[in-house]
Amino acid sequence: xxxxxxxxxxPQHRVEWDDVVQSARQAEELGFDSVWVVDHLQAMQPELGVxxxxxxxxxxxxxxQKVELGAQVFCQSFRNPALFAKMAATLDRVxxxxxxxxxxxxxxxDEYLKFGYEFPPAGILVEQLREAVTILKGLLSGxxxxxxxxxxxxxxxxxxxxxxxxxxxxxxxxxxxxxxIMRTVARQGDGWNxxxxxxxxxxxxxxxxxxxxxxxxxxFDDLRLTAQITCTVGDEEAESRPDIxxxxxxxxxxxxxxxxxxxxxxxxxxxVTGFHCIVPRGSxxxxxxxxxxxxxxxxx
Numbered sequence: 695x696x697x698x699x700x701x702x703x704x705p706q707h708r709v710e711w712d713d714v715v716q717s718a719r720q721a722e723e724l725g726f727d728s729v730w731v732v733d734h735l736q737a738m739q740p741e742l743g744v745x746x747x748x749x750x751x752x753x754x755x756x757x758x759q760k761v762e763l764g765a766q767v768f769c770q771s772f773r774n775p776a777l778f779a780k781m782a783a784t785l786d787r788v789x790x791x792x793x794x795x796x797x798x799x800x801x802x803x804d805e806y807l808k809f810g811y812e813f814p815p816a817g818i819l820v821e822q823l824r825e826a827v828t829i830l831k832g833l834l835s836g837x838x839x840x841x842x843x844x845x846x847x848x849x850x851x852x853x854x855x856x857x858x859x860x861x862x863x864x865x866x867x868x869x870x871x872x873x874x875i876m877r878t879v880a881r882q883g884d885g886w887n888x889x890x891x892x893x894x895x896x897x898x899x900x901x902x903x904x905x906x907x908x909x910x911x912x913x914f915d916d917l918r919l920t921a922q923i924t925c926t927v928g929d930e931e932a933e934s935r936p937d938i939x940x941x942x943x944x945x946x947x948x949x950x951x952x953x954x955x956x957x958x959x960x961x962x963x964x965x966v967t968g969f970h971c972i973v974p975r976g977s978x979x980x981x982x983x984x985x986x987x988x989x990x991x992x993x994x
Contacts, residue, residue, distance in 0.1 A: 698962055698994055700986060701728035701970040703766055703922065706750070707742040714750060715757045720980060724987040728762035728794065729754065730970050733769045734802065735809045748773075748781065755789035764794030766922055766970055767869035767887060771800040771811055771819070775826040776850045779833035783859045791860030795830065796887055796920075798869040799823040820874040822847045827866055827882045836862025867918060871899055880906035885918030890972065893921060893945035900964060920968030921961065923947060927954040927985045932974045941972055951989045958994055 702721040704714050718729045733747040747765045754763055763785070773781065786793035799819040800806070806813040814822075825845035832841040833855040840852040867885035868878055871892035879886045880903060888896060900919075907914040924946030926932040933943040947954040947969065958969065971986065973979035 697967075698958060698991075699727040699920075699968040700991060701730055701762070701968065702726050702983065703730045703732070703970055703972045704750075705975055706731055706734075706745045706747075707737045709745065711745070711750075711753070714745065715754065717979075718754055718758050718761065721983065722758050722761045724983055725991075726761060726983070726987070728764065728968075728970070729758070730764055730766040733765040733767065733772065734805060735772070736805050740808075748785075751793075752785060752788070755785060755792070760792075762792045762794050763789055764796050767796045767798035769800040770797055770823045770826040771806065775829040775848050776833060776853055776855075778826070779830050779855055782830070782834060782864065783855055783857060786859035786861060786864060787857060793859065793861075793864070794867070795834075795864055796867045796869055796885075797823070797826065797830070799875060816872075817874070818847075820878060823868070823875075824878055824882060827868070827878070830866050831863065831882070834859055834862065834864040834866070865918070867920070869922075871895070873902065876903050877906050879903060879917065880910045880912060883917065885920065887968075887970070888919070888921040888966070890922040890924060890941035890946070893923065893942060896921075896961075896964065896966075915965075918967065919965045920970060921966050922970045922972065925954075925969075925971035925973050925982055925986060927951060927982055927990060929974070929978060929982055932978060932982070935974055938972065938974060947971070947986070947990070951985060951993075954986075954990050955993045958990065962994070 704717050721729050731747045731750050734744050737744045751763050803813045825848045829843055836858055838856045840854050843850050865884035868883040869887035904914045924938050924941050924943045926948045973982045
């Protein structure tokens with residue numbers, strides 16, 4: 695069984711930069727493999743505020759040394775895909791090859807409209823995602839030759855993305871759980887990230903993804919499978935906190951250390967090799983991370 699990677703989803707709502715970088719450095723000190731932000735322009739409750747994802751990741755690139763850096767997940771609508779490719783290559787170089795590109799179609803209508811973005815039907819958002827992935831893969835392939843693509847929503851003409859990322863081709867992973875997203879993963883993605891709220895139907899989603907990979911003529915095992923997941927090991931009370939419960943704590947890494955190990959093994963047996971952990975804020979979250987690092991992970 696492949697060893698699992700552990701990441702931390704960082705606080706971004708109602709926080710200052712010092713809180714974010716402290717959490718990232720704590721995760722790094724504990725041996726976590728990655729840190730993640732959310733790519734939103736407003737919180738579900740707008741009055742809570744949110745720090746912008748790309749700016750935070752750029753600052754983290756020079757504030758950390760080892761952890762991989764990514765968003766859970768980038769919204770394809772917010773940045774022209776060719777510009778996004780340029781930003782991705784630059785951040786990967788700034789961070790010494792630590793950037794993870796995980797992208798989704800977008801879904802939060804209120805956020806789109808308030809910030810001046812058009813919010814098309816879901817089918818159009820997925821079409822845009824597919825074109826964005828095509829452009830990203832073309833411009834992050836390791837080749838500095840001109841790349842051209844003409845789609846219905848996005849287009850580039852004779853673009854040379856120089857310099858390229860440190861890691862080439864840079865993998866493009868995709869997040870989401872609806873059928874059209876899963877088909878996109880099967881046809882174009884280098885990996886799939888399961889949202890925490892979809893973990894309860896993981897078996898169904900994996901079966902669907904396997905069928906779509908067969909149709910596309912791609913080996914399912916080539917995909918990197920990761921999951922956004924709540925983590926409340928040793929802290930049963932934390933499961934009822936609104937910021938944890940909304941992500942389906944019943945499907946997370948929970949209960950005693952042994953129960954969390956059993957749950958992780960269950961997910962790993964299904965092919966999930968990355969856990970992007972959502973924990974409570976403050977000292978409670980720190981205690982949970984220490985249990986994961988010192989007691990859960992060694993048993994995996």
